[in-house]
Amino acid sequence: MRSVRRVTSPAPVARTGALTALAGALLAGSLAAGPAAGRPAAALGAGAPTSARTILTGLDPAAPTPSPTALTARLAGPLRDPVLAGPAAFVVDALTGKVLLDVRGRTPATPASTLKTAVATAALATFPDTRLRTSVVYSPPAGGAATAPGGTLWLVGAGDPTLTASPASDDYPTLARLADLVTQVRAAGITSVSRVVGDASLFAGPDRAPGWRDNYVTDGDVAPVSALELDAGRPAPGATGPRAADPPAAATAAFAGALTAAGIHVGSVGTGRAEPSAHQLAAVDSPPVRVLVGKMLSESDNDLAESLGRLLARHRGLPASFAGAVRAVTGTLTELGLPTAGATLYDVSGLSTGDLIEPATLVALLRAAVLPVRPALRDLLTGLPVAGFSGTLGDRFGSGDTAAGAGEVRAKTGTLRNVSSLAGQVVDADGRLLLFAFLSPAEEAGGTKTALDRIATALAGCGCQAPARAAGSPAPAR
Numbered sequence: 001m002r003s004v005r006r007v008t009s010p011a012p013v014a015r016t017g018a019l020t021a022l023a024g025a026l027l028a029g030s031l032a033a034g035p036a037a038g039r040p041a042a043a044l045g046a047g048a049p050t051s052a053r054t055i056l057t058g059l060d061p062a063a064p065t066p067s068p069t070a071l072t073a074r075l076a077g078p079l080r081d082p083v084l085a086g087p088a089a090f091v092v093d094a095l096t097g098k099v100l101l102d103v104r105g106r107t108p109a110t111p112a113s114t115l116k117t118a119v120a121t122a123a124l125a126t127f128p129d130t131r132l133r134t135s136v137v138y139s140p141p142a143g144g145a146a147t148a149p150g151g152t153l154w155l156v157g158a159g160d161p162t163l164t165a166s167p168a169s170d171d172y173p174t175l176a177r178l179a180d181l182v183t184q185v186r187a188a189g190i191t192s193v194s195r196v197v198g199d200a201s202l203f204a205g206p207d208r209a210p211g212w213r214d215n216y217v218t219d220g221d222v223a224p225v226s227a228l229e230l231d232a233g234r235p236a237p238g239a240t241g242p243r244a245a246d247p248p249a250a251a252t253a254a255f256a257g258a259l260t261a262a263g264i265h266v267g268s269v270g271t272g273r274a275e276p277s278a279h280q281l282a283a284v285d286s287p288p289v290r291v292l293v294g295k296m297l298s299e300s301d302n303d304l305a306e307s308l309g310r311l312l313a314r315h316r317g318l319p320a321s322f323a324g325a326v327r328a329v330t331g332t333l334t335e336l337g338l339p340t341a342g343a344t345l346y347d348v349s350g351l352s353t354g355d356l357i358e359p360a361t362l363v364a365l366l367r368a369a370v371l372p373v374r375p376a377l378r379d380l381l382t383g384l385p386v387a388g389f390s391g392t393l394g395d396r397f398g399s400g401d402t403a404a405g406a407g408e409v410r411a412k413t414g415t416l417r418n419v420s421s422l423a424g425q426v427v428d429a430d431g432r433l434l435l436f437a438f439l440s441p442a443e444e445a446g447g448t449k450t451a452l453d454r455i456a457t458a459l460a461g462c463g464c465q466a467p468a469r470a471a472g473s474p475a476p477a478r
Contacts, residue, residue: 015171066093068100071459092363130289134285159202159310182259195245195269198249204322300386316328322347359439381410388406
């Protein structure tokens with residue numbers, strides 16, 4: 001498609017710093033396969049080598065696997081917290097796939113933003129090094145030269161909601177900048193145009209999904225989905241509060257204003273599809289998709305999630321709509337051998353209150369990123385927020401009974417009115433990498449986040465080799 005281009009592109013670990021060692025191994029690509037151990041879960045990563053365990057440099061491959069009985073007993077108390085209203089829970093050993101805890105793990109539940117791990121996996125498996133190219137094309141007036149005054153400029157959206165009006169050039173990741181487009185237009189010799197038109201035709205269908213609440217846009221959770229957005233529909237880079245009701249119109253108006261400020265006369269401003277005969281004058285590229293995925297996961301960026309879903313749909317020849325994005329994501333996961341049975345999705349960001357997916361599927365996505373056969377998926381793990389330090393977990397795990405999880409838990413968060421969720425990874429007290437998903441059918445109010453953090457902290461502190469080493473609480477009901 002015209003707006004997207006492809007570019008080429010030792011010893012057992014101590015408890016403290018286990019997550020740092022894990023992250024370093026993932027970033028270094030230090031993965032190797034070893035012999036099988038334990039009983040893998042049949043539903044986890046079919047089509048992936050679940051018979052092989054994965055060794056991550058910095059972790060001890062001989063570390064003991066937790067006892068399911070002891071682990072279940074350790075988590076029983078935190079799981080029974082009444083504020084969580086009976087959460088689903090699914091925990092596996094990452095190296096072997098052995099299921100250590102299953103509380104309605106294969107019953108579809110509302111995932112909220114933990115669903116973003118699905119679109120992340122599909123995007124990383126499909127086009128991790130692709131950059132999204134926003135362009136400016138020009139049609140001169142009839143009979144005029146290629147840059148004659150009085151023609152029409154089109155700002156053509158590429159599905160990059162990170163296109164920014166920020167003047168900074170040292171931001172990370174280095175985003176596509178509106179100012180660079182203006183500079184290129186001016187350098188091409190354009191001094192006056194009759195029209196400036198925004199083209200958002202790359203995407204199709206409604207801009208809000210079934211199950212999206214009316215306040216999402218006005219509260220600033222997401223912009224109406226469009227292929228042409230500036231700063232994801234925010235009035236200024238980094239601004240909070242309401243998003244633009246019409247992102248293409250807002251982006252086009254900002255572009256016209258920047259052209260005027262640069263001394264280029266602008267006539268009318270509007271939106272519409274670019275003429276096929278228009279020639280390109282300027283272009284800016286987003287960071288690679290794998291970098292955008294990391295930003296999406298860390299910040300729980302709904303706009304990026306929906307844009308990536310539509311780009312996946314276009315890649316597979318499907319309509320670039322909510323329905324097409326869902327089909328593209330689930331189709332890609334199925335081709336990867338990942339379980340999607342029972343999933344009912346209306347978007348790929350997790351904002352819809354009608355979304356349903358099995359907790360076991362969320363864990364399967366994480367495990368696919370651990371296994372060595374698909375190294376491109378490793379960015380799913382490195383993009384997860386770190387408890388107490390980064391992203392949507394930066395302000396969590398700070399209280400007395402969760403502080404031990406700071407720096408040890410790495411997980412994707414999810415919060416809606418009808419769910420609070422957490423899905424990610426920990427290295428337990430014995431140096432074993434564990435993957436988990438905890439989904440609570442409770443509203444955010446009433447300390448649900450802290451209650452979920454207690455479960456993850458308890459899991460991180462697990463040295464669960466025998467029931468005698470765990471709390472004597474009975475196992476939670478299944």
